[in-house]
Amino acid sequence: MATTPVLPLSSVDASAQHTRSISPMLRSPLAFLALLAVSVPPPHASAQGGGAPSEGLTLFHPVLSTTTYLIDISGSIVHTWPGTFRAGSSVYLLEDQSLLRATRGQPGPSGGPAGIELVAWDGTLLWRYLDPSPIVQRHHDIEILPNRNVLTIAYQIMTAADAIQAGRNPATIAGSSWTPDSILEIQTTGPASGDVVWEWHVMDHVIQDFDPTKDNFGVIADHPEMIDINFPPTLVTGGDWNHTNAIDYNAELDQIIISPRNQSELWVIDHSTTTEEAAGHTGGSSGYGGDLLYRWGNPQAYGAGTVADQRLFGQHNTQWIDEGAPGASNILVFNNGLDRPAGPFSSVEEIVPPVDAQGNYTLMPGAAYGPASPTWTYQAPNPTDFYSHIISGAQRLPNGNTLIDSGTQEWFFEVTPTGDIVWEYFPSIPGLTHSRCFRAERYQLCLPPTSTCQTSPNSMGAGATMGWSGSSSHSSNDLVISVSGAAASQPGVFYFGDQAVQLPFGDGMRCVGGTVHRLPVQLTDPGGDAAFEVDFEDASAPTAIMEVGDTWHFQFWYRDPAFGGSGFNLSDALEITVCN
Template sequence: MQKRHSKKIIISVLFILFIFGNIISSAMSPALDNNTINSDKSKINSFDSKIISYDKDSNDENLPLPSASNLKIEDISGGIGLTFIIKNDGELDISEIDLNIETEGLYVKKFTNNRTDISLLPAGNSKKISFRVFGFCFGEPLVYNRFIITINAPNITTMKRILLVNVIGPIVEVIAINMNDGESYDGYTLFTPEYSTETYLINKDGKIVHSWKSDYILGLGFHLLENGNLIRNCLTEINPAFPLNGGTGRVEMFDWNGTLLWEYELSNDHKCLHHEIEIMPNGNILMLAWELKLANEAISAGRNPLLLPAGVIWTSFVIEVEPIYPTGGNIVWEWHVWDHLVQEYDSTKNNYGVVKDHPELIDINFGIPLGLVDWNHLNSLDYNEEFDQILISSHVQNEIWIIDHNTTTDEAAGHSGGKYGKGGDLLYRWGNPQAYQTGDADDQKFFGQHDARWIEKDCPGRGNILVFNNGLTRLDTFYSSVDEIVPPVDSDGNYNLEKGFAYGPKEPIWSYTAEEPTDFFAPITSGAQRLPNGNTLICNGPNGIFFEVTLDKEVVWKYTNLHPNTVTTQAAKIDLYPPDYPGLGEFNIEQVNNAPGGKYNSFIDFIFNILKDCNILFSNLLNYINNL
C-alpha cells in the first residue's frame, strides 16, 4: 500500500514537472493562431504577424512614393515577450520590408528568429509582431539589456527603435523606447545629468563611448574642446548667500583621460558663479556670476523699495577669465547689468529717464525676481566671433540680449566706445518688448527661455538665433517650443531699430512644438542645437529626454536618459559633435558602434537545455504510464 502511494506521489511530481516544462516551452515559442500570416513564406517569415486593418485603395498611379513618415512602429509593449505594430498609414503599398530584431545584454536567449521579410504591406494595413525571449537581465539599462528593432525598405530611410528593457524569465519590461532613424545627423552627444558627477558621450544608438568623472555634481555648463579636453562648471557646496537653483561656484577642466588639469572658483558672500560658461577662440572662458546688492544700493540705483521684500537683490555680470594652470585665472574683461540701468521711479537718480526712449538700457523695476531676489536670472551665454558679440538669455525679463565684447572693461561699464560705439549698452534685445515699454502681453514671445545660441556657420539658418522657449508663463496654456529668429542685423553686426517700435522680427521664422502642444512642456532648463543637415537637436531637460527633429518637425532620433537613477534624470542641455570633430579622443569608434549583442550566459543556456530535455523525458514517461 505504501509502495503504491509512493508511486502516485512520484507520478504526480513528474506530471507537475511536465506541466511546468510545457509552460516554459510555450513561453519560449512564437504564439500562432489561425489569423497569423506565416503559411505563405513569400509574404512573411519567422515572426508572429497579424493583419489589423485594410481600408485604403492603393492603385492610384499619381500618388507619391512611400516615405518613412508613412511607415510607423507603434504600440511597443512588453509582457510575455515583446509586441509591436508596423503600420503603413500612407496611400501607397510598401514592399520588401526587411525587419530585424537584435538583443544586447547578458543572460538573454531568443526563441523567435531575428529576421523576417514582409514582401508587401498594403496602404492602410498594420501588422502585429511578437518576439519571444527568455532570460535574466536588469539593472544597467544604459549599457546592457537592449532590444534593437531595425526596418529597411526601398525608398525609405532606415528606421531603428532601441528598447531599454528588463527581462525576467519570459517577461519583458520596456523601460524606455529610443529611436535612431536614417534621417538623423550622425555624431556624438555630450551631456551631464543634473545631480551627477559624471559627464557622458554617447553615439546615436545611445551607447556610452566615453565618460569623465568629477568629485562634484554638475552646475549646468560644459563643452568638449577641440583638443579633447572637457570643461564643465560644478557645484562644490550651496552658497548660503546664493542658495537658488543654477548656482555653481567652480569651473574645472579635464583631459580626455579624466585627469584634472585646471580649476577656478568664485563663490563668496558677495559673488557666485552660476549657470553657463562659454569658450572663447583664444582659450579664455566667459562665465556668468551673481553679485549681491543691499537694499540701500538698490534704492540708490532707483529700485522701488516695495520691490525689495527680501532686503537684497541679486543681479548678474559676465567675466572673461584667462586660465592660470593648474588653479585660478585672471579676469581680463567684465560686464555688469548694474552699469546699464534706467528707471522712471526716482527722478533724483542719475539713471532716471523714460524707459521707452532707452531700449539700450534695462529697467531696474521691471520683472518679478525669482525667489524674490534673483532679478535677472541670466541662464545662458554664447559668443559670436564674426561680430565679437555676446548673446545672453535673461529668464526674468523673458528676453535675449546682445552686447559688444569689443570693449575695454571701462568701456563695458559705460555707454560709449567699443566696436559699435555703445559701450556696454544693449545692442539688441528680443522676446518681451514690455521690458522696455514698447508692447503689451500679446507681444511677448519668450516665457522663461533657456539656451539662446547663434546657429553655426555650417548649418542652415547660419547667424539666426535659436532659443528653447520653455513656455512657463504663456497666457493661453503651458507648452514649450524651440524658436528660430532672424535678427535685423547687417553684415557689420549693427542692429536696425525704428524709433518708438520694438526690435524685429515680429515672429520666429521657424518654431517646433509638439503636434498637441501641451505634450511637450519643459518648465525649466532645456536647450536646442541646429545641426549641419538642418535638423534640430532638442533637450527636454526636466524629463531627461533628448530628440532630433527635421525642418518638417518629424522626430528622427530620441534618447531617454536614465542616469543617475530612474528617479532623477534631468539634464540641463546637450551638445552634438560630428564624427570628424577634432576633440574626439582615443576610443575605438568601430568597436563601440558594432559591439556584439544577444549573448547569454552558458549557465542559462544549460538550464534551457535541461528544461527541453525534461519536457521530452516527461512526455515519454507519461506515454509509458498511459500504456500500462
C-alpha cells in the same frame, strides 16, 4: 526610434568575447598571414540626411549627478567623466576632446563655490576655477573663447539698499540682498587659478522711471539700449532679478548673447570693449560701450509693447547657430513657455535679427525690435505633449535637424525641419531620483583610438603595445598607427578587422576578428618599433575601405624566435572609429 540607456561598457565589448577554439590550421603563422589576405568590404553606416538622425555623439550631465556622459546614436554610453561635484549647469566638449564643465558646490545656485573645471579625456583634472571673491558667484552657463579664455555668468552680490538707490521700487524687493547678473572673462593662470580680464555688469546699464530722486531716472521708451530696473514689476526674492541662464559668443561679430530668463528676453552686447568701456555707453566696435545692441522676446521690458507682443516665456539656451549648419548666424532659443498665455507648452524658435548693410541692428524709433515672428518654430502637434518649464535647450545640427532637450521630461529628441521626430533618448541614470539635464549637445567628434585587449611578454620584455598619432578624422587623413616593444629587427604585419575578440594565439592573444585585412609586411627597428601611415583616400590602399562611422580594430603580428615558444607573438590592440 526610442532607445534604451546602456550602462558604461568595458573597453572590449562582452558580446565579442568568443570562446570557440582556433582551427588547427590557424596555429601556423603562414596560415594566419594567408587569412589576413582576405579582403571583403564590411557593411558601412547608412547615409544621413532626409529623415535620418544626424551622426555624432551626444553629451549630457544630469543635474543631480557628478558624472558627465557621452552617448552614441544608438544610446550606448561610450565615455564618462566622473567628478566630485554636481552639474552647475553646462558642459562642453572642446576640439582637443577635453571637457569644460561648470560645477555646483553646496550651497550654490546652479554653480557656486565649485566653479569651473577643465578635464582631460582620461579624467585628469587640468584646471579648476573658484569664484574670484565673496561679492561674485558664477552660475549656470559658461563659454570658451577662441583664445581659450572662458566667459561665465555671475551674480554680483549687492544689497537691497543698492537696488533702491539705483531706482528699484522697494515694494518689489523681499529680503536684504540684490544679485543682478554680470559676465566675467577668465584667463587661466595656473591649474587652480585664473584672472578676470574683462567684465560687464547689468547694473551699469539700468534705467528707471519710478523715483526721480534716485539714480538712473529717465524715459524708458526712449532708451531701448538700457535695462529697466523695475521690470518685471514682480517681487524679487533672494535678489535674483535677472536669472541669466545662457551665454554664447560670436567670434565673427565679437558679440555676446545672454538669456535673462526673468525678463523673458535675449540680449546682445559688444565684447570688443575694454572693461572700462563695457561699464559705460560709448566705445567698442559698435560705439555703444556696454549698452544693449539688440534685444528680442518681450517689448514690454523697454516700453515698446504689451503682453500681447511678448514672444519668449522663461527661455533657455539662446545661441547663434553654428557655421556649417543651416541657418548659420541666426539665433536659436528654447522657449520654455513658462506662464505663456496660450497655455503650458514649450517651443523652439529660430529668428533672423534685423541688420543693415553695415551689420548694425536696426530699430525704428518707438517700435519694438524685429522680427515680428520667428523664421522657424517647433512645437509638438499636441502642444502640451512637449513642455519643460525650466532648464532645457536646443541645437541646430549640420544636417538641418534640431536636437532638443526637454529637461523636466527627461527627453532628448531630434526633429527634422518639418517637425518629424527621427531620434529620441530618455536618460535614466541608476541611483538618481530623476535624470533631468540642463542641456544636451551633439558633437561630430573624433574619438581618440583606445587600447584594448592585452599584450604578452616577449624577448624585449613586457610586450608590444600599439600607439597612434594624428587623428581618426577621414578628412584630415593624418592617422599613423605604431607599435613599440615588439621583437627587434623582425618582420611583422599590422592587420585590422571589424570585430574585437580575445583568443590565445602563438605566444600572445589574438584581439582582432571578423573580416580581417593585412597591411604590408615591415621590419621592426632595433628597438622593436614600427609604424604605418593609414591612408583613407588612396583607392589602392587596404585602408581605403574605411568610411566615416566605421569602427575597426588594429593589431601587430610579429616574429619573435628569440623568445622560444611558438616563435611569433602579438601586440595589444587599438579600437579606432573613423569620424568625418
